[in-house]
Amino acid sequence: MCLNSNAKLAYRFSIAPMMDWTDRHCRYFHRLMSRHALLYTEMVTAPALVRGGALHLLDYNPEEHPVAVQLGGSDPAELAAATGFCVERGYDEVNLNVGCPSDRVQSGAFGAVLMKSPDLVADCVSAMQEAAGDVPVTVKCRIGVDDQEAAEVLPEFLRKMQAAGIGRITVHARKAWLDGLSPKENRDIPPLDYPLVHEMKRVFPDIHLSINGGIASLDMVEAELAHMDGVMVGRAAYHQPYDILGDADQRIFSDARACLSREEVVFAMEDYIGRHVAAGGKLAQITKHMLGLFAGQPGARRWKRVLSEGAHKEGAGFALVQEALPR
Numbered sequence: 001m002c003l004n005s006n007a008k009l010a011y012r013f014s015i016a017p018m019m020d021w022t023d024r025h026c027r028y029f030h031r032l033m034s035r036h037a038l039l040y041t042e043m044v045t046a047p048a049l050v051r052g053g054a055l056h057l058l059d060y061n062p063e064e065h066p067v068a069v070q071l072g073g074s075d076p077a078e079l080a081a082a083t084g085f086c087v088e089r090g091y092d093e094v095n096l097n098v099g100c101p102s103d104r105v106q107s108g109a110f111g112a113v114l115m116k117s118p119d120l121v122a123d124c125v126s127a128m129q130e131a132a133g134d135v136p137v138t139v140k141c142r143i144g145v146d147d148q149e150a151a152e153v154l155p156e157f158l159r160k161m162q163a164a165g166i167g168r169i170t171v172h173a174r175k176a177w178l179d180g181l182s183p184k185e186n187r188d189i190p191p192l193d194y195p196l197v198h199e200m201k202r203v204f205p206d207i208h209l210s211i212n213g214g215i216a217s218l219d220m221v222e223a224e225l226a227h228m229d230g231v232m233v234g235r236a237a238y239h240q241p242y243d244i245l246g247d248a249d250q251r252i253f254s255d256a257r258a259c260l261s262r263e264e265v266v267f268a269m270e271d272y273i274g275r276h277v278a279a280g281g282k283l284a285q286i287t288k289h290m291l292g293l294f295a296g297q298p299g300a301r302r303w304k305r306v307l308s309e310g311a312h313k314e315g316a317g318f319a320l321v322q323e324a325l326p327r
């Protein structure tokens with residue numbers, strides 16, 4: 001599949017899927033800082049949607065577009081059915097998780113363990129594409145797992161994805177070690193191999209390839225874009241959202257419009273927070289994603305402390321957020 005240049009531009013910069021972190025409140029907040037970055041949901045498993053009927057997991061706010069949903073699963077028919085639900089909900093992309101190493105996910109044959117079964121992944125994405133119609137189906141993978149030889153396994157995997165019609169893939173540039181490391185350790189301990197991922201861009205010029213893993217600043221994003229079609233940022237965007245997203249539209253997407261200031265972002269959350277709290281939600285469910293907004297700025301510590309101590313309390317609302325503001 002060959003993507004046109006406009007589409008390629010929109011896919012240059014994305015925020016990674018992160019369980020418990022990139023929920024819809026987080027995505028709404030991130031969108032206030034960048035109009036263009038592609039935002040991924042947390043992984044939603046196909047069995048939860050198809051067998052469990054948990055369609056509320058697909059709820060999102062219209063303001064989040066462009067937004068991609070990530071699915072977990074390894075049964076082609078079930079993934080196709082789940083993709084159908086996602087497309088009905090209007091997601092801009094459906095992504096398959098071939099990178100997550102958690103135990104729960106291993107036991108269900110989801111995630112990174114599928115790097116060992118590229119033919120099954122090809123069947124999965126073919127079924128998903130059939131169900132998706134015009135909506136792009138993409139893959140997020142590792143460079144390999146356990147004792148696999150990444151330099152052999154990764155090109156083979158990408159070749160099979162390309163043959164199945166996948167035009168866009170994000171590679172987390174490290175292996176997952178499925179035995180003995182926790183999911184958290186698996187995001188830090190296996191070494192990053194950027195040169196291998198850059199080499200894949202040379203070998204597969206027609207696949208839109210994004211790199212992920214350890215990218216901690218917009219300078220690094222720009223440097224990676226010299227090699228790659230796209231860059232995905234995870235933890236840095238969560239912990240320092242303004243540093244990563246605040247200048248992204250100007251620097252990555254050539255959109256000259258100024259970003260809201262940090263304080264303007266806070267006030268832009270007021271109505272959203274008010275509606276959530278009025279509907280019985282807890283302030284902390286939203287503000288936990290906002291703790292890093294003032295990272296590196298005067299007043300950052302107080303902002304975090306006031307919100308961490310008070311936002312879970314009964315009756316806490318936007319007044320607490322105002323009280324927490326650096327002054």
Ligand SMILES: Cc1cc2nc3c(=O)[nH]c(=O)nc-3n(C[C@H](O)[C@H](O)[C@H](O)COP(=O)(O)O)c2cc1C
Pocket residue numbers: 016017018019020021042043070097098099100140172187212213214215232233234235236
């Ligand atoms: C809390 C947390 C949850 C994650 N959940 C997912 C997930 O649901 N699906 C997925 O593909 N990757 C998941 N990841 C991995 C990230 O998407 C990303 O690949 C990884 O953090 C490396 O990128 P980074 O160094 O920019 O954070 C998660 C990472 C974190 C920190």
